[in-house]
Amino acid sequence: MKRPDADKPNVAKRGPVRPNAARPEANRFTRVVLAEKLNEPMALAPLEDGRVLFIERKGTIHQYNPTTNRISVVATIPVNTTYTNREGKVREAEDGLLGIVPDPNFVQNHWLYLYYSDPDASKNVLARYEMLDDRLVIESKKVLLEIPTQREECCHTGGGMVFDPQGNLYLLTGDNTSPFSSLVSGYAPIDERPGRSAWDAQKSSSNTNDLRGKLIRIHPEQDGSYTIPKGNLFAEGQPNGSDPGGEARRTRPEIYGMGLRNPWRLSRDSRTGYVYWGEVGPDMKDSVGLGPYGYDEFNQARKAGNFGWPYVVGNNAAYWDRDYTTGKVGAQFNPAKLINDSPNNTGLRELPPAQKALIWYSHRASDEFPLMGNGGRSAVGGPIYHKSDFKNAQRPFPDYYEGKWLITDFMRGWIMSVTLDAQSNYVAMERFLPNERFDSPIDMRFAPSGDLYLLEYGSAWFQGNDNARLVRIEYNSGNRKPVAQASADKTAGVVPLNIAFSSAGSTDYDHDTLIYEWQTTPKAGGTIQTFTSANPTVQFDKAGVYTARLTVTDAKGASNSKTLEIKAGNEPPAVAITLKGNQTFFFPNQSIEYAVSVSDREDGSLSNPAQITPDQVAVSMEYLPERFDRVTVAMNQRSADMTASYATAQRLISESDCRACHSINRPSVGPAYQHIARKYKGDPNAVERLARKVISGGSGIWSEATMSAHPQLSLTDASTIVTYILSLSEEPKTAKSLPTSGSYPFIIPEGQTSTGVFIFRAAYTDKGAPDVSPISAEKVVVLLSPVLLPEQADTTKGTEQTTAQNRPFYMIGSGAYLGYSQLDLTGIDHIDVAAQAPARADAAGGIVEMRLDSPAGKRVGESPMISSRTPGLSAGSSTTQRSTITIQSAPIAGIHDVYFVVKNPAARPNQVLLQLTSITFKPADVTK
Numbered sequence: 001m002k003r004p005d006a007d008k009p010n011v012a013k014r015g016p017v018r019p020n021a022a023r024p025e026a027n028r029f030t031r032v033v034l035a036e037k038l039n040e041p042m043a044l045a046p047l048e049d050g051r052v053l054f055i056e057r058k059g060t061i062h063q064y065n066p067t068t069n070r071i072s073v074v075a076t077i078p079v080n081t082t083y084t085n086r087e088g089k090v091r092e093a094e095d096g097l098l099g100i101v102p103d104p105n106f107v108q109n110h111w112l113y114l115y116y117s118d119p120d121a122s123k124n125v126l127a128r129y130e131m132l133d134d135r136l137v138i139e140s141k142k143v144l145l146e147i148p149t150q151r152e153e154c155c156h157t158g159g160g161m162v163f164d165p166q167g168n169l170y171l172l173t174g175d176n177t178s179p180f181s182s183l184v185s186g187y188a189p190i191d192e193r194p195g196r197s198a199w200d201a202q203k204s205s206s207n208t209n210d211l212r213g214k215l216i217r218i219h220p221e222q223d224g225s226y227t228i229p230k231g232n233l234f235a236e237g238q239p240n241g242s243d244p245g246g247e248a249r250r251t252r253p254e255i256y257g258m259g260l261r262n263p264w265r266l267s268r269d270s271r272t273g274y275v276y277w278g279e280v281g282p283d284m285k286d287s288v289g290l291g292p293y294g295y296d297e298f299n300q301a302r303k304a305g306n307f308g309w310p311y312v313v314g315n316n317a318a319y320w321d322r323d324y325t326t327g328k329v330g331a332q333f334n335p336a337k338l339i340n341d342s343p344n345n346t347g348l349r350e351l352p353p354a355q356k357a358l359i360w361y362s363h364r365a366s367d368e369f370p371l372m373g374n375g376g377r378s379a380v381g382g383p384i385y386h387k388s389d390f391k392n393a394q395r396p397f398p399d400y401y402e403g404k405w406l407i408t409d410f411m412r413g414w415i416m417s418v419t420l421d422a423q424s425n426y427v428a429m430e431r432f433l434p435n436e437r438f439d440s441p442i443d444m445r446f447a448p449s450g451d452l453y454l455l456e457y458g459s460a461w462f463q464g465n466d467n468a469r470l471v472r473i474e475y476n477s478g479n480r481k482p483v484a485q486a487s488a489d490k491t492a493g494v495v496p497l498n499i500a501f502s503s504a505g506s507t508d509y510d511h512d513t514l515i516y517e518w519q520t521t522p523k524a525g526g527t528i529q530t531f532t533s534a535n536p537t538v539q540f541d542k543a544g545v546y547t548a549r550l551t552v553t554d555a556k557g558a559s560n561s562k563t564l565e566i567k568a569g570n571e572p573p574a575v576a577i578t579l580k581g582n583q584t585f586f587f588p589n590q591s592i593e594y595a596v597s598v599s600d601r602e603d604g605s606l607s608n609p610a611q612i613t614p615d616q617v618a619v620s621m622e623y624l625p626e627r628f629d630r631v632t633v634a635m636n637q638r639s640a641d642m643t644a645s646y647a648t649a650q651r652l653i654s655e656s657d658c659r660a661c662h663s664i665n666r667p668s669v670g671p672a673y674q675h676i677a678r679k680y681k682g683d684p685n686a687v688e689r690l691a692r693k694v695i696s697g698g699s700g701i702w703s704e705a706t707m708s709a710h711p712q713l714s715l716t717d718a719s720t721i722v723t724y725i726l727s728l729s730e731e732p733k734t735a736k737s738l739p740t741s742g743s744y745p746f747i748i749p750e751g752q753t754s755t756g757v758f759i760f761r762a763a764y765t766d767k768g769a770p771d772v773s774p775i776s777a778e779k780v781v782v783l784l785s786p787v788l789l790p791e792q793a794d795t796t797k798g799t800e801q802t803t804a805q806n807r808p809f810y811m812i813g814s815g816a817y818l819g820y821s822q823l824d825l826t827g828i829d830h831i832d833v834a835a836q837a838p839a840r841a842d843a844a845g846g847i848v849e850m851r852l853d854s855p856a857g858k859r860v861g862e863s864p865m866i867s868s869r870t871p872g873l874s875a876g877s878s879t880t881q882r883s884t885i886t887i888q889s890a891p892i893a894g895i896h897d898v899y900f901v902v903k904n905p906a907a908r909p910n911q912v913l914l915q916l917t918s919i920t921f922k923p924a925d926v927t928k
């Protein structure tokens with residue numbers, strides 16, 4: 001059914017650009033932390049009354065109330081969070097609770113829209129719920145849209161949503177396609193071989209009959225159905241076209257935009273009706289026959305269209321067609337005339353032309369957008385600010401930001417302010433709060449108060465993080481709030497526990513004198529202690545968990561706070577990794593001897609298996625390719641943790657009487673563990689409830705038989721047992737932990753370059769103590785590729801990386817250098833330098849000296865002269881030469897700052913000496 005009136009876009013021109021508005025001082029913005037230690041926060045939704053809803057991936061919906069300054073749980077809905085591949089291996093997924101948006105008439109109808117992964121079937125669901133009295137009414141659920149997915153391989157889910165004034169709902173969906181082929185990484189994911197549809201984005205993004213990899217636009221109706229607005233990419237009832245064989249192929253009228261890969265965080269410009277989002281791009285280097293650089297994108301949709309994935313990326317840079325069976329390269333795709341010939345395509349063969357991204361950037365410094373930086377990348381969209389959208393705002397942003405688009409990057413941690421002109425074209429960008437780094441920002445929205453709310457996911461994938469936060473950024477045009485900084489010399493230990501607190505770093509930008517107040521509050525209830533010195537030393541005599549809050553107040557009464565969590569009564573475990581060999585580099589196809597040690601004051605030591613057994617320690621080694629995927633690494637590392645956790649549970653079961661009444665899959669006196677797991681699957685409160693039942697005992701649930709009480713078990717141990725039992729509903733096959741000592745071979749995975757890193761990780765979670773929860777500790781060692789690039793240097797002099805093709809790295813003037821910090825030279829006896837003296841750059845050539853600890857430090861070796869006149873090279877040759885620096889005397893042991901200084905006294909001061917490509921460290925047993 002069509003709605004003839006409800007889809008008229010707001011096509012008013014943008015408000016005036018205000019180039020003369022003064023840029024506000026960054027310290028007029030205050031970053032207020034509202035909640036910490038969140039468990040994978042994903043998206044947020046401010047409400048008109050000031051409350052802010054935010055969701056976590058595992059299904060929990062939270063509410064922040066600014067009036068009470070409290071966080072409460074609205075609901076936890078069951079969701080899927082795993083993939084299971086054809087071999088039966090279960091891994092963490094990007095699936096879960098993915099998106100949230102309130103209805104435009106939420107004040108009247110209390111409707112809330114959620115986008116999530118169905119817990120039982122392979123599909124993602126858009127559903128509407130009613131929210132009353134701060135609770136989600138589960139029975140009110142109405143499913144608007146179901147999108148079938150594959151759950152064998154990762155990745156890309158989407159979930160961003162926004163409404164327009166006509167009541168149309170926009171929804172972003174990911175391509176649900178694995179970026180990891182069995183061939184060299186970097187090809188477009190267009191694997192058309194039988195059984196490989198999970199690796200073919202042509203089944204989804206470029207399929208006009210599939211809702212994955214799309215920007216969907218629908219109009220939700222009162223009864224829970226939806227209608228199609230005019231102006232979508234494919235109208236209802238339009239001719240579908242046909243393939244060469246004449247078979248009719250269909251289109252989905254819900255599609256507004258297609259050709260998306262991994263889109264994030266949809267926003268809408270209230271002045272123009274244009275919609276904006278960030279899009280995470282593929283990983284690769286530019287290579288003829290493969291494809292362009294992998295670009296992340298910030299996209300703008302002025303109307304319905306095709307954004308080109310998987311055929312083009314960024315500024316419509318095109319991939320080459322490829323036969324994955326033969327490996328043969330076909331023609332390069334034409335952005336203006338895209339054809340989907342995949343056997344996995346159920347839609348039109350001829351596709352709309354591709355639209356370019358508004359902003360695009362790769363892992364290298366961008367020529368077009370140099371402020372974006374370089375390294376890992378993960379584009380996240382953000383809001384476009386218009387002051388008139390917040391008519392009663394207490395703290396509106398200044399006029400300087402009128403009409404600007406705030407964008408962020410999950411991995412780079414910045415927020416950019418993007419200026420658009422009156423026609424919504426890109427003009428410029430600059431850092432917003434340039435001295436702040438945000439910990440994996442994943443969503444940000446303006447609230448009616450005028451404040452900018454921000455979710456930070458935190459450091460590690462697939463787990464709760466201490467630095468996972470809900471943050472509010474306030475603008476203050478008058479007296480500025482002071483900044484509170486709180487730290488402690490330790491945050492856990494046995495009682496009596498003496499802690500020295502510090503307020504160092506707390507400040508007031510209006511230069512007011514600050515008043516300091518510390519409060520320590522037992523979480524289990526009890527006496528609150530107050531201290532009025534800036535840096536008190538506090539003794540905790542009673543075991544338990546405490547909150548220590550520092551409040552700083554200026555002369556005008558404005559205050560700010562920072563909190564720390566203190567665990568008294570449980571000393572943190574100590575985890576160490578000992579490597580026999582080089583501590584900085586790995587060497588392909590060689591092995592390294594390692595040993596993990598664990599000691600814990602309460603639990604004992606790994607050296608005594610009667611105290612801590614090896615299977616309680618999670619040990620993993622993962623290879624991260626040059627443009628690694630952090631999600632995949634986190635999957636396997638969390639699996640190793642789970643293996644260790646299950647080993648502890650199995651030991652606790654074997655030491656108790658559980659086996660006398662229960663087995664894994666067959667009923668006995670009591671029910672089978674798998675039956676228990678199925679009964680309580682999806683129940684978010686089952687672990688704590690059943691753990692208390694294990695301790696207290698009881699009967700009458702499964703049979704008349706009485707389950708014995710187990711008062712000897714702590715709540716932590718009982719919860720460990722129950723968590724393991726409930727895991728059996730899926731019978732997961734988790735990644736095995738490595739032994740705690742042994743030899744590990746550095747084998748580069750097939751199809752990967754050798755210029756990545758190996759991450760060696762050991763982790764242990766102690767058993768906790770009375771009134772104190774367990775504490776986890778881990779040790780991570782990063783072993784670098786022995787091939788270092790010049791752009792990786794920690795300090796430089798006389799260097800320039802140009803914007804020409806391949807971005808050559810030049811050393812300019814005698815004495816130019818690259819410095820690398822803290823490299824272990826143990827076992828290294830020579831270094832290969834790949835360089836050239838290109839005649840086209842009028843390069844003078846030079847020798848490369850290797851010096852220790854400073855550019856003028858001890859010289860331990862040097863290369864032969866590298867120039868365009870080196871014997872064996874033709875005049876004017878630009879061929880890269882590999883020159884060897886042999887370390888003088890003997891290999892040098894230990895860790896040093898290492899400098900490579902290029903010398904040629906005959907060169908002009910600003911003359912190019914060399915173009916450097918790489919520096920390779922080689923041990924004595926590697927042939928020169």
